[in-house]
Amino acid sequence: MLPITDESDKRVQTNIRNVGIFAHVDAGKTTTTEQILFRSGRIRFLGSVDEGTAQTDWLEVERTRGISVRSAVTRFQWNGVQVNLVDTPGHVDFLSEVERSLRVMDGAVLIVSAVEGVQAQTEVVWQALRDLRIPTLIYINKMDRIGADPAGVVAEIHRLLSAGAVPIQAPEGVEGEFKGAVDLLGLSGSTNANAIPIASELPENAQQSRNHLEEKIAEQDDTLLNRYFDQGELADAELLPVLTASIRETKLFPVLFGASNKGIGVDKLMDAIVSLLPPPDGEETAPLSGVVFKLEKDPIMGRMAYVRLYGGILRNRDTVRNHALDIDEKVTQIRKVEGQRSEDVGILKAGDIAAVCGWSRVRIGDIIGAREGVPGERRLAEPLLTVQVHWSNEAEYPAVVAAFHELADEDPHLDVQWLQEDRELHLRVMGPIQVEVLGHMLIQRFGLAVSFGAPSVIYKETPVQPGEGFVAYTMPKPCWAILRFHIEPGERGSGLQYSAIVRSEKLLDSYQNEVARRVPEALQQGLRGWPVTDLKVTLVEGEHHVWHTHPLDFVIATPMGIMDGLANTGTMLLEPILRFRLSTPEEFGGKLMSELVVMRGEFDTPFVRQGRMEIEGKLPVATSLDFPARLGSLTKGRGTLTTFFDGYKECPADVKAERARRGVNPLDTSKYILATRNALTQ
Numbered sequence: 001m002l003p004i005t006d007e008s009d010k011r012v013q014t015n016i017r018n019v020g021i022f023a024h025v026d027a028g029k030t031t032t033t034e035q036i037l038f039r040s041g042r043i044r045f046l047g048s049v050d051e052g053t054a055q056t057d058w059l060e061v062e063r064t065r066g067i068s069v070r071s072a073v074t075r076f077q078w079n080g081v082q083v084n085l086v087d088t089p090g091h092v093d094f095l096s097e098v099e100r101s102l103r104v105m106d107g108a109v110l111i112v113s114a115v116e117g118v119q120a121q122t123e124v125v126w127q128a129l130r131d132l133r134i135p136t137l138i139y140i141n142k143m144d145r146i147g148a149d150p151a152g153v154v155a156e157i158h159r160l161l162s163a164g165a166v167p168i169q170a171p172e173g174v175e176g177e178f179k180g181a182v183d184l185l186g187l188s189g190s191t192n193a194n195a196i197p198i199a200s201e202l203p204e205n206a207q208q209s210r211n212h213l214e215e216k217i218a219e220q221d222d223t224l225l226n227r228y229f230d231q232g233e234l235a236d237a238e239l240l241p242v243l244t245a246s247i248r249e250t251k252l253f254p255v256l257f258g259a260s261n262k263g264i265g266v267d268k269l270m271d272a273i274v275s276l277l278p279p280p281d282g283e284e285t286a287p288l289s290g291v292v293f294k295l296e297k298d299p300i301m302g303r304m305a306y307v308r309l310y311g312g313i314l315r316n317r318d319t320v321r322n323h324a325l326d327i328d329e330k331v332t333q334i335r336k337v338e339g340q341r342s343e344d345v346g347i348l349k350a351g352d353i354a355a356v357c358g359w360s361r362v363r364i365g366d367i368i369g370a371r372e373g374v375p376g377e378r379r380l381a382e383p384l385l386t387v388q389v390h391w392s393n394e395a396e397y398p399a400v401v402a403a404f405h406e407l408a409d410e411d412p413h414l415d416v417q418w419l420q421e422d423r424e425l426h427l428r429v430m431g432p433i434q435v436e437v438l439g440h441m442l443i444q445r446f447g448l449a450v451s452f453g454a455p456s457v458i459y460k461e462t463p464v465q466p467g468e469g470f471v472a473y474t475m476p477k478p479c480w481a482i483l484r485f486h487i488e489p490g491e492r493g494s495g496l497q498y499s500a501i502v503r504s505e506k507l508l509d510s511y512q513n514e515v516a517r518r519v520p521e522a523l524q525q526g527l528r529g530w531p532v533t534d535l536k537v538t539l540v541e542g543e544h545h546v547w548h549t550h551p552l553d554f555v556i557a558t559p560m561g562i563m564d565g566l567a568n569t570g571t572m573l574l575e576p577i578l579r580f581r582l583s584t585p586e587e588f589g590g591k592l593m594s595e596l597v598v599m600r601g602e603f604d605t606p607f608v609r610q611g612r613m614e615i616e617g618k619l620p621v622a623t624s625l626d627f628p629a630r631l632g633s634l635t636k637g638r639g640t641l642t643t644f645f646d647g648y649k650e651c652p653a654d655v656k657a658e659r660a661r662r663g664v665n666p667l668d669t670s671k672y673i674l675a676t677r678n679a680l681t682q
Contacts, residue, residue: 103308220246281310403445460530518558585612
């Protein structure tokens with residue numbers, strides 16, 4: 001057997017791994033994390049998700065419901081390597097937590113149930129991992145369960161995820177429980193974390209698996225492939241370096257098997273994490289550079305900002321530049337956190353993760369120090385519903401508003417909309433489970449009882465045709481800001497594309513930067529009150545005054561110019577669409593197709609396989625909100641539905657949806673100017 005090494009790998013802190021654990025709900029993420037912490041010696045006793053004693057499910061609502069609702073950062077040591085491990089929620093309603101964790105990971109473990117196979121969240125996370133080119137191990141869990149089908153799940157992974165998924169191991173000593181899984185793989189493992197051995201002595205019925213593995217690895221290297229054709233087989237020493245390089249280049253994805261609730265296969269998973277997944281990039285001598293990916297409120301330490309550092313060194317009492325807020329804030333403590341325990345470590349080096357205390361204004365996504373080296377983010381979560389919050393005691397109104405603002409700091413996707421004049425509070429949410437959890441959190445954390453209105457769909461707007469928006473904000477003095485925007489429709493799914501073609505002598509770069517910052521804010525409410533998307537906005541004219549202009553003039557002028565443009569282009573409504581896969585016994589197929597038609601669904605020709613009808617297509621969210629609940633009664637509990645957010649598309653002409661505007665409409669220019677200058681009297 002050969003140690004996995006890479007002589008060209010000169011990264012700083014090569015004894016660190018930053019790894020996220022991802023899966024569909026109930027695939028066993030938290031149980032796997034618990035076993036990792038126990039078997040590595042990080043915790044003395046095994047906790048249980050069912051009993052509410054898991055280390056990473058420390059929120060009361062997580063212990064009560066038995067599901068993870070927040071990502072949990074923990075760490076363990078394995079064979080001299082420190083692993084920062086992030087256990088992420090598996091339920092689609094908490095996809096925003098997954099989104100933020102993905103940004104700071106160097107490697108990932110994707111857990112798939114040996115019984116349920118690839119599920120909706122599995123595919124969503126997989127696509128994000130591929131877009132971000134994050135090396136990924138696939139761990140097929142629950143091999144001890146009745147109905148486990150490892151061969152079928154591997155085939156499903158090849159069909160739905162990647163043909164580059166290659167089984168490399170099977171747990172030792174469990175042939176009876178696994179009913180042939182070891183023979184299927186034909187591979188054995190070792191507790192030596194410096195090598196992932198490939199057995200040379202295989203059972204006869206596993207030789208085909210060995211041959212397939214050799215072929216997949218050899219295909220990644222022309223020299224090795226020629227040698228394979230010449231010799232007909234390859235030694236471990238030839239395969240391992242190519243395997244390792246291919247994993248880190250996201251060409252191959254190792255598949256491991258286990259039963260985490262019994263601790264089977266967990267040691268080999270840890271071996272693979274430290275041996276196959278890459279160490280972090282970054283240099284301690286580089287300029288300080290990092291990103292905040294998680295916020296928590298500690299009763300003693302206050303706001304704790306979880307930071308992944310990409311360059312430099314951060315120490316207690318350092319003052320750091322926050323580029324997003326354009327402020328400097330001082331570090332009071334740097335702590336390593338595990339569940340409800342934490343310790344002051346005093347220092348954070350490039351490549352590592354820790355919680356920073358003392359930054360009272362920091363937000364999720366803020367970049368600390370230099371921007372260079374910080375990767376972009378991949379948007380996964382798209383809240384499709386909005387709910388109104390109701391409180392029974394009017395005296396609690398200010399406390400409820402403050403509590404939700406604090407929760408929105410920790411999950412910006414909530415997008416709290418506080419209509420102060422109407423004394424209304426609205427939230428953007430992913431689904432009903434998130435709403436239920438928010439209610440529990442408000443009681444347990446803040447001692448406040450609230451209820452929620454029925455969820456309604458979040459529509460969007462987009463321009464109908466090209467047009468221009470103009471504003472000359474020159475009164476009342478002192479002020480001077482003249483802007484002209486060209487607005488045109490963009491391709492569906494393109495979002496906002498902004499540019500400027502104004503010379504700096506006409507409009508200073510600092511003022512143009514202010515306009516660029518304010519355009520996305522101005523598009524949060526269109527003519528019908530919904531966010532405006534899929535458009536191109538170009539600043540074609542601008543003017544400042546050498547004496548009268550103040551930067552805040554463009555904060556006021558930009559929304560007026562944008563709204564004037566939308567009034568000229570007009571807007572159409574867009575509605576959210578789900579892509580679905582529906583599986584049902586054949587006898588219920590006709591009834592379900594009729595239901596899909598009523599819901600304005602579009603679907604391909606169904607096909608029948610082993611007595612079950614499979615239907616794939618698209619559904620509007622607005623017409624299918626209650627369909628998952630009704631599916632059980634329509635199919636006597638035998639139908640399964642998988643959905644994915646597919647984007648927004650034009651609404652039919654007969655769909656009308658308006659939302660009350662927050663604040664004063666910029667089209668009412670006089671009132672808007674007075675309101676933004678705090679000069680509006682009631």
